[in-house]
Amino acid sequence: MINPKTFFQGLKSLKGSRSPAIPLGACFIALGALLKDAGFNLKQSAASSLFTYALPGQLVMAESLLVGASIVNIFIAVWLVNFRLYPMTVSLFPLLDHKSQPKWKYYLSCHFLAVTSWLIAKDGYKKIDKKHRIDFWIGIGIGTWSTAIIMTVVGYLSADYLNKDMLIGLAIVNPVYFFCMMIGAMKNFSVSIAVVGGTILGPFIYLISTEWALLFAGLIAGTIAFLFGGKNGE
């Protein structure tokens, strides 16, 4: 059903000099500590990472709860910040598609889609036989997802031992990791424009609308990159 060899190839992406385990661990430890602060118990904190597994959305949830936002408002705010997962899925899953594979694998494994797993899969899919790419993805997904859940628990339990400066240090690890991965991904012209344009437009549009910033910045910078990058024949 699942090809063990490719599955473990995916799982092994947690090891080595390009391992995402440290950044993932750092940010979910920080999240675990934050959730404890927000009044979550241990099970609730673990459940949040188990069922949501998307850090920016979880941060929005915790902060909204602290300011007393309604459930509907939380839903909308999280939907807007996590909508990025839609274009991310569409730009990854066709690469993993194979007609011999059952659809349920795709429908279930889309839950593993997060920035870390996406960047790893985009970086490594070419080396994997087309037929088993979805199993490679499931391997990456299980590895990153379980790391996130375990580290949320670790963060919750160690919250009392972490001072503010340590938490701030942990919080920068993830953006640094993502930026490095994105710079590594800038191998062609259109992706390079997309990354540079998004980085500039994101904070800029945030000044105008905090909630819609990601969506608009992504659409505008992405479309410019598509049109401009395409013309240059890449």
Next chain:
Amino acid sequence: MVSSQIIILAIAATSVATFISRFMGALTSEKVSVKSKVFQWFNCVAYSTLAALLGRMIIFPAGVLADSTLSLRVFVLVICILVFIVSKKNLVIPTILSAVLLSFFNSI
């Protein structure tokens, strides 16, 4: 302190709101060919949206990161990217370094 029921509802709402985008993506993917222009467009939009999120995380961060100064965050980011490039794309060294640098400079 927030009540336990509200927390459970919030976890459910957050999880559903997140899964919708993933699942819609999986459904759309069935109709998108890797060689199509649509796929290329989605690819560009995905990278841009991600970059926008990262730009926002550094310039207007949420959570504890907001308690550090902007200049310090940019300084740490630039140093770590340079280390990443110099170390032939090692990701472990710059990520550990980023936590150490920011904790250290923020505490003095």
